Amino acid sequence: MSDTAFSPLVQFAMKQPIISDLIKQPFVSSVLQKSLVQTLLRQPLTYGAYGAIATTGLFAMIYNDRSIFSEKREKVPFAWPLIGSFPTFAHWVTHLHEILGEGFNELDSTTYSLNAFCIPHMIFSIHPANVEHVLKNNFENYIKGPDFSVAMDDLFGHGIFNANGEEWKFQRKTASHVFNVKNFRDQFTDVFIEEIKFMSTNLLDRAAEQNRIRLGFGVHLNSLHEEEKVPFAVAFDEAQKGTFFRMINHYWSVTEPIGTFLAPWLLPNMKAGVKVVDDYARQVIEQRRTEIAEGKTEAKDLLSRFMKASNNEGVPLSNDELRDIVLNFVIAGRDTTAQALSWCFYMLTTHPRVEQFLFNEIQEHITDDLLEDSTALYEVIKSKMIYAHAVFFETLRLYPSVPLNQKYALHDDILPDGTHIKKGDYFVWSPYAQGRSEKTWGPDAKHFRPERWIGDDGDLKRESQGKWPAFHSGPRTCLGQHLATLEALVAIIFLVRKYKFTLCSGQDIHYQISLTLPMKNGLKLSVEKR
Numbered sequence: 349m350s351d352t353a354f355s356p357l358v359q360f361a362m363k364q365p366i367i368s369d370l371i372k373q374p375f376v377s378s379v380l381q382k383s384l385v386q387t388l389l390r391q392p393l394t395y396g397a398y399g400a401i402a403t404t405g406l407f408a409m410i411y412n413d414r415s416i417f418s419e420k421r422e423k424v425p426f427a428w429p430l431i432g433s434f435p436t437f438a439h440w441v442t443h444l445h446e447i448l449g450e451g452f453n454e455l456d457s458t459t460y461s462l463n464a465f466c467i468p469h470m471i472f473s474i475h476p477a478n479v480e481h482v483l484k485n486n487f488e489n490y491i492k493g494p495d496f497s498v499a500m501d502d503l504f505g506h507g508i509f510n511a512n513g514e515e516w517k518f519q520r521k522t523a524s525h526v527f528n529v530k531n532f533r534d535q536f537t538d539v540f541i542e543e544i545k546f547m548s549t550n551l552l553d554r555a556a557e558q559n560r561i562r563l564g565f566g567v568h569l570n571s572l573h574e575e576e577k578v579p580f581a582v583a584f585d586e587a588q589k590g591t592f593f594r595m596i597n598h599y600w601s602v603t604e605p606i607g608t609f610l611a612p613w614l615l616p617n618m619k620a621g622v623k624v625v626d627d628y629a630r631q632v633i634e635q636r637r638t639e640i641a642e643g644k645t646e647a648k649d650l651l652s653r654f655m656k657a658s659n660n661e662g663v664p665l666s667n668d669e670l671r672d673i674v675l676n677f678v679i680a681g682r683d684t685t686a687q688a689l690s691w692c693f694y695m696l697t698t699h700p701r702v703e704q705f706l707f708n709e710i711q712e713h714i715t716d717d718l719l720e721d722s723t724a725l726y727e728v729i730k731s732k733m734i735y736a737h738a739v740f741f742e743t744l745r746l747y748p749s750v751p752l753n754q755k756y757a758l759h760d761d762i763l764p765d766g767t768h769i770k771k772g773d774y775f776v777w778s779p780y781a782q783g784r785s786e787k788t789w790g791p792d793a794k795h796f797r798p799e800r801w802i803g804d805d806g807d808l809k810r811e812s813q814g815k816w817p818a819f820h821s822g823p824r825t826c827l828g829q830h831l832a833t834l835e836a837l838v839a840i841i842f843l844v845r846k847y848k849f850t851l852c853s854g855q856d857i858h859y860q861i862s863l864t865l866p867m868k869n870g871l872k873l874s875v876e877k878r
């Protein structure tokens with residue numbers, strides 16, 4: 349309302365005899381002239397501002413521990429009036445996994461409510477029984493959820509990570525045929541040895557001569573010839589980063605276009621990234637179609653299996669469906685294992701005692717002959733390399749490849765620790781915070797100690813997936829869990845046996861927040877032959 353809108357009213361009042369007489373009284377006049385009332389009558393904009401301040405104050409009193417218009421919940425850490433935990437998380441976003449973990453310390457609890465004005469309501473827990481309940485025991489009540497699906501859609505489409513119900517079941521069943529024992533014994537180990545040998549002769553031997561290398565397990569071996577990172581890898585990293593930002597910002601569909609217009613250099617280039625990976629996936633599909641048509645390939649690999657399969661409507665999969673499948677399996681297999689290996693070598697080079705124990709075990713069980721016989725090597729890795737397994741699992745405890753995850757509640761529920769879940773809440777769990785929690789892993793939780801994985805009988809100790817959800821839990825447990833472990837162990841055994849790695853000084857080693865856990869600045873190691 350404008351200033352002039354009030355003036356006729358004031359002028360009318362001044363013309364009334366009683367009022368004008370009153371106003372002429374010196375006392376009344378001075379009060380009125382200086383009073384707030386007159387200010388408000390003459391300056392409705394100021395009045396509006398006072399009103400806004402008063403209303404904000406009122407709301408701030410009501411919503412003093414949560415974001416405005418949200419329901420009151422128990423246990424909310426870092427809560428600011430009206431905006432909830434938003435400022436704390438925005439400030440610490442590059443250290444998100446640590447700050448989420450700090451919430452548990454602040455409240456001395458293993459479950460809390462996350463409340464910020466930019467996100468849907470979340471119950472955040474590192475309580476093993478809660479995690480197991482949501483992922484396994486009450487699986488049917490928790491799905492990927494609308495916010496998750498929309499945020500993931502550009503990159504992952506309807507692929508297995510983003511699918512629910514029948515769509516998910518079909519992909520899981522089709523893919524699971526590839527991960528059988530026979531393939532492990534007869535094919536996978538062979539492929540891994542071949543790849544690691546290629547890496548050894550083409551990269552590490554040469555680097556050992558120059559005594560320096562930047563170790564990048566995330567790079568496909570074919571790209572080792574390239575000086576720069578391959579465009580696909582760069583684009584895929586950007587697209588994953590962008591997808592993660594979408595997941596943690598409920599209003600991304602509004603803020604992303606504005607941010608891209610005003611400060612494009614600050615945001616991951618989602619559009620360009622998705623285009624590169626999309627083209628790549630479609631090219632792979634076309635190539636495979638040609639190979640199949642020419643009878644050049646046996647339809648046993650994952651993509652060929654999906655190409656031969658029909659979907660739930662009995663129709664062969666379209667290129668769009670296959671594109672989603674290719675990209676979902678690339679992220680599942682490429683980044684997770686590669687990043688785990690990078691963190692593993694970081695741990696080994698900073699824990700010489702562990703590296704020595706591992707080396708001793710390798711010396712005891714692995715011979716040159718064994719590295720030429722993949723079936724025998726597979727059996728030895730499975731039954732004898734206890735400490736190597738422990739090193740890998742311990743790495744994933746502190747540096748889980750999927751550090752943060754969420755599910756959406758279809759109905760009200762009560763978690764094993766008594767926390768109430770309401771329909772539409774997100775249940776969020778953090779393998780990263782859980783791995784470092786003293787409540788879960790004891791006082792030495794933050795220390796790298798593979799021995800915790802070995803029982804009194806000298807055998808590998810298995811932890812429940814609720815306590816160690818690095819590979820998820822329940823019906824959606826990682827399909828590639830054993831494949832990834834085998835691949836990582838072949839790499840670790842081969843490399844530690846042949847080379848001595850040393851961490852180059854002066855590095856800032858930290859994760860980059862993304863869907864998985866890449867190292868922000870990579871890992872520089874020097875290498876020499878043993």
Ligand code: HEM
Pocket residue numbers: 508509520523677680681682684685688744748749750753817818819820823824825826827828829831832
């Ligand atoms: C260290 C390596 C790996 C880790 C830590 C890991 C971890 C995980 C996690 C936490 C999930 C659950 C994601 C979610 O649904 O939100 C998952 C799912 C999955 N992983 Fe892995 N993964 C690894 C390697 C692999 C490999 C090598 C493959 C196969 C090539 C693979 C295939 C899959 C598939 C297909 C799913 C989806 C399962 C489903 O939704 O039913 N993973 N993985």
